Amino acid sequence: MPHFLDSVPFSGIIRIRDMMYAVERPFRLDQGDVSFDAPDSVKQGMVTAIADNRSHYLQTSGVPRLQELLAERLRAKNHIPVGSPDEVLVTNGGIHALYILFQALLEPGDEVVIPDPLWPPGAGTILSARGVVVRYPLHEAAEWRFDIDELAACLTPKTRAIYVNSPQNPTGGVLTRGDIGAIARLADQRGLWLVSDEAYEDVVFDVEHVSAASLPGMYPRTVPVYTFSKSYAMTGLRLGYLAVSDAALRDRVRKALFFTTSNVASVVQYGGIAGLEGSQDVVGQFRAELQSRRDLFYRGIESLGGVFSGRPPRGAFYAFLKFDPEWRTRVDPATLEAAAARGQEGVAGFSSPSWDLTAFLIAAGRIGCVPGVDFGPGGEGYLRFCFARERSELAGAIESLRNIFRQP
Numbered sequence: 475m476p477h478f479l480d481s482v483p484f485s486g487i488i489r490i491r492d493m494m495y496a497v498e499r500p501f502r503l504d505q506g507d508v509s510f511d512a513p514d515s516v517k518q519g520m521v522t523a524i525a526d527n528r529s530h531y532l533q534t535s536g537v538p539r540l541q542e543l544l545a546e547r548l549r550a551k552n553h554i555p556v557g558s559p560d561e562v563l564v565t566n567g568g569i570h571a572l573y574i575l576f577q578a579l580l581e582p583g584d585e586v587v588i589p590d591p592l593w594p595p596g597a598g599t600i601l602s603a604r605g606v607v608v609r610y611p612l613h614e615a616a617e618w619r620f621d622i623d624e625l626a627a628c629l630t631p632k633t634r635a636i637y638v639n640s641p642q643n644p645t646g647g648v649l650t651r652g653d654i655g656a657i658a659r660l661a662d663q664r665g666l667w668l669v670s671d672e673a674y675e676d677v678v679f680d681v682e683h684v685s686a687a688s689l690p691g692m693y694p695r696t697v698p699v700y701t702f703s704k705s706y707a708m709t710g711l712r713l714g715y716l717a718v719s720d721a722a723l724r725d726r727v728r729k730a731l732f733f734t735t736s737n738v739a740s741v742v743q744y745g746g747i748a749g750l751e752g753s754q755d756v757v758g759q760f761r762a763e764l765q766s767r768r769d770l771f772y773r774g775i776e777s778l779g780g781v782f783s784g785r786p787p788r789g790a791f792y793a794f795l796k797f798d799p800e801w802r803t804r805v806d807p808a809t810l811e812a813a814a815a816r817g818q819e820g821v822a823g824f825s826s827p828s829w830d831l832t833a834f835l836i837a838a839g840r841i842g843c844v845p846g847v848d849f850g851p852g853g854e855g856y857l858r859f860c861f862a863r864e865r866s867e868l869a870g871a872i873e874s875l876r877n878i879f880r881q882p
């Protein structure tokens with residue numbers, strides 16, 4: 475019997491992951507995971523929590539000390555006027571925060587306008603709450619920012635919320651204070667919620683990160699969402715949070731939090747406390763290293779002579795590159811034939827120009843990447859490469875690309 479979840483797509487990134495398991499010595503530029511390890515402060519906090527038998531049920535919203543530290547961080551760093559620490563809810567990573575928020579916010583059929591392209595679970599968490607996704611375009615020519623009139627044209631009487639994600643996955647676009655102000659005014663005029671996914675708040679290169687809820691009067695209608703995954707290299711540990719000013723919405727989010735996890739793993743929360751209490755130098759060190767890796771990767775891409783094009787992003791750690799639709803003319807016919815013989819072009823059910831090139835790069839070059847179309851129709855014609863991998867892995871991927879593509 476069909477079920478509505480059948481119509482909610484799994485991200486194609488999962489399919490790529492499966493394909494990569496079959497590849498020997500792969501270059502894993504497909505996954506959005508940093509190669510760094512969690513800071514020592516976090517690890518020590520978890521070790522101590524285990525020794526202290528912190529293995530019991532906790533408050534659903536989070537360990538009070540962690541809520542307190544997060545409220546303080548939101549005030550001091552993000553300039554969000556959080557009142558009480560109770561407004562902060564601790565979640566099992568950012569994806570869980572989005573999931574419970576949309577469960578709490580949406581009635582079936584409510585529309586949420588989201589950027590095209592966008593990290594697939596953005597749409598998936600809305601669809602899972604029986605919401606409807608309406609996409610507003612981002613434009614490469616505008617450094618992957620939006621046009622406010624196009625965004626406004628997506629609004630209907632059924633619109634409940636606008637989703638913004640800055641810095642952005644997959645494009646690396648960073649919205650300016652002016653952009654966020656324009657969205658904030660629109661949300662305010664139309665009585666809409668603003669969901670502000672700030673997973674990459676600490677990964678900005680020489681530009682400011684602006685939290686939508688910090689704009690005057692916006693916190694009551696804005697829900698900012700954060701994660702420790704990227705800032706503290708804690709992807710597998712699963713720690714995130716959101717702040718909800720509105721008491722009725724917060725009660726609903728807390729219910730969804732309770733029913734999905736009771737409380738987030740105690741040991742991980744104590745790791746988060748230690749991470750926030752310890753030195754924050756590591757966050758800046760990660761950022762500086764990511765900037766160097768970005769530059770290294772883009773130098774390599776330029777050396778391919780036009781197979782891929784795009785400007786280095788100002789935030790996040792992805793290269794979202796347009797590919798030459800005639801890329802096959804740059805490949806040795808024997809290499810094309812060998813890849814086709816392995817059945818790697820036009821993967822069943824996932825056939826499109828960006829899927830074709832992704833499958834080819836996996837087969838011919840052992841290079842993992844994600845087809846742009848997986849992020850929305852506006853992403854067709856692009857591939858996403860993650861440059862948060864070790865420098866040696868990035869260099870290996872570039873060398874592999876150089877071997878595949880002949881100079882024009």
Ligand SMILES: Cc1ncc(COP(=O)(O)O)c(C=O)c1O
Pocket residue numbers: 506566567568569570593639642643671673700701702703709713714
């Ligand atoms: C835009 C965006 N938001 C949220 C997340 C959530 O990350 P996590 O669930 O690991 O905290 C991610 C992870 O890749 C992301 O790219």
